[in-house]
Amino acid sequence: xxxxxxxLSSRHFIxxxxxxxxxxxxxxxxxxxxxxxxxxxxxxxxRIDGGYIIEVNRIHPDGQLEAGxxxxxxxxxxxxxxxxxxxxxxxxxxxRDKGYPGSxxxxxxDAEKDVLIGYYYHAPTRQNIDVLFVRIR
Numbered sequence: 001x002x003x004x005x006x007x008l009s010s011r012h013f014i015x016x017x018x019x020x021x022x023x024x025x026x027x028x029x030x031x032x033x034x035x036x037x038x039x040x041x042x043x044x045x046x047r048i049d050g051g052y053i054i055e056v057n058r059i060h061p062d063g064q065l066e067a068g069x070x071x072x073x074x075x076x077x078x079x080x081x082x083x084x085x086x087x088x089x090x091x092x093x094x095x096r097d098k099g100y101p102g103s104x105x106x107x108x109x110d111a112e113k114d115v116l117i118g119y120y121y122h123a124p125t126r127q128n129i130d131v132l133f134v135r136i137r
Contacts, residue, residue: 038082045116045133075100
């Protein structure tokens with residue numbers, strides 16, 4: 001019974017977080033971005049439902065990210081960018097590799113919980129999947 005409750009709690013957290021993410025996107029972006037604001041994104045992040053890892057190595061002044069994606073082997077990251085949305089930081093990461101043609105992550109950094117919350121667009125099936133990444137380093 002506890003395991004079932006834990007699963008429900010994780011699902012509820014992801015659904016609530018995704019709804020909050022959508023509200024944040026609705027209110028628009030702040031174009032006055034600075035690399036200093038995005039420092040918390042640096043590091044390795046693991047998706048809670050598997051071994052998928054995003055590694056943010058460097059943040060350029062224009063918001064472009066030098067980032068890697070691993071499943072568990074490296075997958076080509078075609079585009080990675082951070083931008084400010086109100087008091088939140090949004091990350092867009094597009095993958096271009098075998099099995100990942102145009103698949104992408106849209107995530108928001110939650111500073112209070114130190115997590116990345118959002119969704120993964122799986123291009124081959126045209127499905128959005130709610131995701132949560134936790135910092136591992």
